[in-house]
Amino acid sequence: MNPMIKVEGLTKRYAGVTALQDVTFTVGRGEIVGFLGPNGAGKSTTMRILTGFLPATSGRVEVAGWDVFQHSLEVRRHVGYMPENNPLYDDMRVLEYLRFRARLKGVPRAQRKERIDECMERTGIQDVRRRVIGQLSKGYRQRVGLADALLGDPDLLILDEPTIGLDPVQIRQVRQLIKDLGQRHTILLSTHILPEVEMTCNRVLIIHRGKILASDTPDNLMKRLQSGGAIHVEVGAAPEAAMETLRKAAGVAEVQLESHRDGYARLTVWPRGDADPRVEIYRAVSGARWDLRELTRARTTLEDVFVQVTREEDEAEEDRRDQRLRLR
Ligand SMILES: Nc1ncnc2c1ncn2[C@@H]1O[C@H](COP(=O)(O)OP(=O)(O)OP(=O)(O)O)[C@@H](O)[C@H]1O
Ligand SMILES: [Mg+2]
Numbered sequence: 001m002n003p004m005i006k007v008e009g010l011t012k013r014y015a016g017v018t019a020l021q022d023v024t025f026t027v028g029r030g031e032i033v034g035f036l037g038p039n040g041a042g043k044s045t046t047m048r049i050l051t052g053f054l055p056a057t058s059g060r061v062e063v064a065g066w067d068v069f070q071h072s073l074e075v076r077r078h079v080g081y082m083p084e085n086n087p088l089y090d091d092m093r094v095l096e097y098l099r100f101r102a103r104l105k106g107v108p109r110a111q112r113k114e115r116i117d118e119c120m121e122r123t124g125i126q127d128v129r130r131r132v133i134g135q136l137s138k139g140y141r142q143r144v145g146l147a148d149a150l151l152g153d154p155d156l157l158i159l160d161e162p163t164i165g166l167d168p169v170q171i172r173q174v175r176q177l178i179k180d181l182g183q184r185h186t187i188l189l190s191t192h193i194l195p196e197v198e199m200t201c202n203r204v205l206i207i208h209r210g211k212i213l214a215s216d217t218p219d220n221l222m223k224r225l226q227s228g229g230a231i232h233v234e235v236g237a238a239p240e241a242a243m244e245t246l247r248k249a250a251g252v253a254e255v256q257l258e259s260h261r262d263g264y265a266r267l268t269v270w271p272r273g274d275a276d277p278r279v280e281i282y283r284a285v286s287g288a289r290w291d292l293r294e295l296t297r298a299r300t301t302l303e304d305v306f307v308q309v310t311r312e313e314d315e316a317e318e319d320r321r322d323q324r325l326r327l328r
Contacts, residue, residue, distance in 0.1 A: 002065045004156050004186040005050065010059035012045050012210075019102040020043040020208040023059070029155075034197030034218075035190040035285065037207035043190035044084050046207070047160050049186070051081040064155055077106075080149030080185070083312030084160040086142060090134030094144055095123060097133060105152045119147040122268065123177060141185045145175065157181060159189040161198060175200050182289030194306060209308045209317075229298050231269040233281060236291035239265040249284045264293055272319045 005027035014018040021237030027033050027192050035043050048054035050063060059069040064078040089097055098116045107115050123143040127137060132143060142162060149157055158263045162178060165306045178200050179186065191197060197204045198218045204215040214221065235242045239257050242265040246255045253272040257265060269276050278295060285292045 001029065002062070003027060004031070004064060005188065006060075006062040007046075007050075008044070008060040010061060011057045012042075012049065012050065012054070012058045019210050020049075021054075023207075023212055023250070025185060025215060027188055029186055031203055031281060032178070032187045032189070032201045034201035034204045035193065035207060036187060036192065036197050036204050036212055037190075038192055038310070039207075041192075041207045043192075043207060043211075044160055047081070047083075047188070047190060049062045049157050051079050051158055052076055053081075065212040065288055070102045071092050077152060078155050079151060080154035080157045082131055082149045082157075082162060083161045086145035088133050088144060088148075091132065092118075093101075093130055093132055094136075096130040097144070098147060101148050102151050107151060114253055115151060115153070119150045119326070122150065122181070123147040127183060137170070139173060142170070143177070144172055146174075148183070150181070155186060157187045157189075160185065161192075163191070163193075206306065206309055208313055211313070213264050213307075213309045213313055229271075231271065231278060231281065232298065233267045233269055234264050234294035235285050236264050236290070236293065237285075237288065239267075240268060241288075242290070245284050245288055246281060249277055249280040250273030253282055264291075266294075 003026040005025075007026070008024050010020055010023040011018070013267070023042070023046065035046070037043050043290040045054065045198055049056050050068065051063060051074045052068050055069065063075045066074045067076050089100075092100070095116070098119065102112045102116055102291060117126075121297055123146045123296065125143045126146055128140055133141065136144065146159075146162070148322060149159070157182060159178070164173050166174060175196065178187065178189065182200070188189070189196075189200070202217060204221060205212055205215060233242075233246065235246075237245075239260045243255045246267065246269060251272050252269055252275075256268045256270075258268055259266045269277070269281065276297070278297065282292065282295060
């Protein structure tokens with residue numbers, strides 16, 4: 001079966017600005033993919049193109065097997081889109097708004113009431129259906145936006161920064177809601193906050209300055225960086241003896257003394273290559289009959305991955321610029 005989203009060589013230029021540069025990626029059916037990138041990376045631009053609201057400069061885009069540029073109506077039928085800033089009609093009541101949207105989306109009259117009820121049920125907004133949208137809390141506005149996106153029973157949900165501006169409790173609720181929706185829909189969501197993709201997505205696409213820099217599971221991305229990460233050890237021994245012993249452990253490249261207090265030496269151990277010498281360290285310490293008070297590997301967050309991946313790209317860009325200057 002063809003993937004839910006297939007993007008090939010997509011480029012978008014606004015007057016003077018290249019927002020997307022030769023972007024290629026796919027999203028399989030049933031995936032929850034996080035589109036992660038800093039401000040101006042090109043997330044919203046990609047989403048607008050995917051939903052048929054913005055023409056591309058060049059490239060191919062297919063959604064649910066339909067070419068977005070030739071069949072934008074079919075595409076919109078298969079996609080539930082929550083745009084950036086979730087624009088809603090503030091003077092309308094929730095139910096009134098959803099009825100209006102269902103009509104616009106061509107939900108047949110006979111099915112409208114049932115569809116609207118179901119969407120309100122799934123997003124937990126039954127209790128506020130008679131309230132005026134402008135008076136709702138941000139979290140509830142966001143749910144109304146999600147209910148709207150669900151109205152056409154779409155195969156694919158495209159959500160542009162669905163948790164922006166919410167308080168921590170609302171964020172947790174909306175994330176849970178997205179996870180639940182992911183059981184029945186393919187989801188592409190954008191964010192510039194990392195915990196978001198860590199908690200909700202099966203896969204992350206990192207985008208920076210209009211280019212895809214990485215595509216992997218959140219776990220794998222972190223593993224990629226974790227190899228080579230420092231290990232903290234606290235051992236009840238004289239610093240010199242501890243350092244000498246740990247340096248001999250298999251997989252250890254270097255040992256550095258951080259501090260020495262109440263008979264404990266605190267050390268940072270750097271592994272060789274992508275070795276994980278924690279077991280060897282434990283064996284060396286217990287072989288010497290020392291007490292071990294701590295043995296931890298610094299946890300890499302997606303934040304670290306993001307900083308590293310974008311730094312590599314920035315450095316490559318600088319190199320290319322230097323190269324061009326030298327050629328002149
Ligand atoms: N209508 C427009 N006209 C000109 N340039 C635009 C337009 N819309 C976006 N851009 C530019 O295209 C680039 C990508 O913008 P886009 O809104 O897609 O980024 P984003 O990743 O969604 O950022 P954010 O996290 O701030 O929402 C930016 O440099 C932006 O200034
Ligand atoms: Mg955006």
